[in-house]
Amino acid sequence: MxxxxxxxxxxxxxxxxxxxxxxxxxxxxxxxxxxxxxxxxxxxxxxxxxxxxxxxxxALAAECSAAPHPDAPPAAHTALRAAHAAYESRFGHAFVISLDGVRPAERLDQVLAGIRSRLGNEPEEERVIAADELRRLARSRLxxxxxxx
Known part of the structure; x- marks a missing residue:
């Protein structure tokens, strides 16, 4: 190697x-x-x-919120920006999620669903989830x- x-x-x-x-x-x-x-x-x-x-x-401070595919409709861009803003306001860092195994056409829905479901988490619970997603992202990137x- x-x-x-x-x-x-x-x-x-x-x-x-x-x-x-x-x-x-x-x-x-x-x-x-x-x-x-x-x-x-x-x-x-x-x-x-x-x-x-x-x-x-x-590590979380260096992560960026993902943009939807450029061909996504304007409403998708708006929905994703609003969801990311709500998440970042609540938790103080970008939303991180590993999308390994998710088809490109399903990624936007997966991100939006992930943000919406995780917005209800307590901050410490969300840190644990974000850390796990960050490990998965690091693995994939590596x-x-x-x-x-």
Whole structure:
């Protein structure tokens, strides 16, 4: 796996593109070499579970609210902007959700349903859910990043 051979700074930059917690990226990069992609993903998951509150805040602050597909009707853009604004107002960070396995045509509905269902969560409950979704996103991004390198 090429990831094992790159310089630490290069590995950390790739990792930061997956999850914007500097501590997470440094920890995952420091434990190289990984014998397999599965071992790397397991280490990324473990590091994600160990994020301190400040590290999670750092990662969540760097996430962006996803825009709907450009071909979506104007009403979809409006609905999504309003839902994201309500979520961000309530919880103080962007809504994060992993859409692995969701067909592109269903993603907008999945995001809107996710926001609506999670708006009723208590802030601490939502932090736990957001952290789990962030781990899933990091896993997906890391898999794609390794495949591309």
């Amino acid at each position: 090429r990831f094992n051979a790159v310089a630490a700074g290069v590995a950390e930059e790739l990792l930061l593109s997956c999850c914007r917690s500097r501590r997470w990226a440094e920890r995952v990069a420091a434990h190289r070499p990984y014998p397999t992609l599965d071992a790397l993903l397991a280490a990324a998951d473990e590091a994600g579970y160990d994020l301190a509150a400040a590290d999670l805040d750092e 898999t794609a990043g390794i495949a591309a390198s």
